[in-house]
Amino acid sequence: MNAAVHQVQVLLARLSPREQRLVAVFASLVAAVLAWSLVISPFLGGRERVRREIESLRSELSEIDGLARQIRQSEAELPKGAAPAKPPADFSVLAFVEKAAGASLRPESIASMTPSRRALDGGRQESAVELKLSAVTLGEIIALLGGVEGERSPVYIKQFVVKKRYDDASRFDVTLVAAATLPA
Numbered sequence: 001m002n003a004a005v006h007q008v009q010v011l012l013a014r015l016s017p018r019e020q021r022l023v024a025v026f027a028s029l030v031a032a033v034l035a036w037s038l039v040i041s042p043f044l045g046g047r048e049r050v051r052r053e054i055e056s057l058r059s060e061l062s063e064i065d066g067l068a069r070q071i072r073q074s075e076a077e078l079p080k081g082a083a084p085a086k087p088p089a090d091f092s093v094l095a096f097v098e099k100a101a102g103a104s105l106r107p108e109s110i111a112s113m114t115p116s117r118r119a120l121d122g123g124r125q126e127s128a129v130e131l132k133l134s135a136v137t138l139g140e141i142i143a144l145l146g147g148v149e150g151e152r153s154p155v156y157i158k159q160f161v162v163k164k165r166y167d168d169a170s171r172f173d174v175t176l177v178a179a180a181t182l183p184a
Contacts, residue, residue, distance in 0.1 A: 056169060067142055074146070093127040093180045096155055100147035101131060109136045120181065128158060128179035135171040148178050155180045 012020060094115045101110055111132040119125050133141075141162070148155055159177035 060169075063138060067138060070142070091154065091180070091182065093155060093178065094129050096153075096180075097129045097131060097148060097178050101144060104143035104147050105133065105136060105140050109133050109140070124181055124183055126179050126181050128177055131174075131176045131178065133172075133174040133176070135165060135168065136174055137171060141172065141174060144176070148176075 012023065015023065094113065098113060101113075111134045112130075113132075114130040116128050116130070117125055118128075133144075136144075145157065149157060155178050157176065158179040159175070161175040163173045165171045165173060
């Protein structure tokens with residue numbers, strides 16, 4: 001490294017004062033361009049990108065606040081102290097969830113439905129359906145949740161996972177497990 005610096009100094013010393021000034025001006029321009037392209041421009045672009053992301057998150061927050069207001073209003077309209085619905089003997093959680101999903105979602109957004117059963121204490125069993133959704137909107141998710149956990153529904157949401165899609169910020173991938181406790 002020292003040898004390279006020494007060689008540059010020797011080359012500059014051989015130049016006339018006018019050529020040295022031209023080289024200094026050229027080096028200053030190169031340094032300014034490098035500083036702009038490597039430091040200043042990315043910094044300013046990063047600030048603008050963060051500003052746009054903040055605005056996007058604010059709009060999503062206002063949408064979520066509106067949906068929360070709708071949920072609170074719906075909960076306030078429900079009768080207090082209502083007993084949970086008793087499922088009929090031939091009740092199928094899979095058919096129930098399939099009907100609720102069909103009423104609130106586009107068919108192409110349903111990735112899979114996987115039913116399962118497990119035994120519980122007291123001779124009861126839990127019947128569950130894992131529903132995987134792809135590219136659904138918040139409105140569709142709320143409509144599905146309302147359909148599954150309706151006023152007289154014996155089905156409850158056991159697990160609910162929402163992930164934002166990387167390619168479209170207004171759509172989400174959802175994994176939902178709906179279950180009901182049934183007599184054996």
